[in-house]
Amino acid sequence: MATQYSSMAPTPDPTIPVLGPPSSYREKVVSALRAAVIAGELRPGEVYSTPGVAARFGVSVTPVREAMLTLAKEGLVEAVRNKGFRVTDVSDEQLDEYTQIRALIEIPTVVGLVATADTTSLEALRPAAREIVTASVAGDLIAHVEADTRFHLGLLALAGNAHLVEVVRDLRGRSRLYGLNALAASGALLASAAEHLDLVDALLARDEDAVRTIMTRHLSHVRGLWATAED
Structure with missing residues (x-):
């Protein structure tokens, strides 16, 4: 059953900026x-x-x-x-827990932006989405993670809940993406990176089903593929 959202859009919190690159x-x-x-x-x-x-x-x-x-x-x-x-190390059980919590928070929050986020704010996320793709093509894993973090936290910030953003920031930091090297070598990392642009397009199209599908698939990569430790 589809999640029901209020038709009343929340008032954006002006104290929560869309996250940009580190300044100092x-x-x-x-x-x-x-x-x-x-x-x-x-x-x-x-x-x-x-x-x-x-x-x-x-x-x-x-x-x-x-x-x-x-x-x-x-x-x-x-x-x-x-x-x-x-x-510090992270166990498989902890990774499962972090991913489950992220899914519970991020999927409904991002789907809710279909009704509440304005076009300008969504378009402002496109440069970060492109940075993720560029980093993936170059095989620059550190730049990939940095741009990915900015994109997702900036996206969640549009919901106007600073505490939610900090919770997800902490969960992302505690996760480990040990399989990124293997994904980059196989070419699969680029396909995952491209999903960020697909997500922006789906949000701008106000396509709730597409947004939910992309977010669900994207978060499954975190645990199903990215968190696979290399021997």
Whole structure:
């Protein structure tokens, strides 16, 4: 049975902006390292030194140290005395739980935008959707995760619920997309990336069934394909 939505559109919260790229150097380092953890570029269980990470990403030590402390607060890494930081692991059971919660939140919220989101706000998401495709073609997994995060959180922000956006941001951070390398190598990552443009088009067409179908299929990739750990 189709979910029923109120015909009264909620008043957008002006304090919730559509998310754009990080504005400061520190924020960019945090975003890149967070994406590297989520994408599996920094592997769970391994200990990384701050100078080593700084050299790998071509940045200075201080913002990396600050970024790692931020990621530690988010539960993505943990400090290892006199050595650096260890990337925390996530069990299959936890991934299942995170994906289930995301589906419960994101699918009805995005479907609801069919009736409430204005055309200008939806079109503003298209550049991020294109960035995801571009990153997928280039095989740039970190850029893919960063653009994907901006797109989905920006989309959810249109519902006007800041707490909902923060909950999903946390769930996305706790997830791991260990299968991204395999998907990129097989060409399947590009097909998944293209779904973001399909979603924008379906929302602009006010096609509730298409939006629900795309969101359901897209989130299934997170657990069914992307979270497959490589041996």
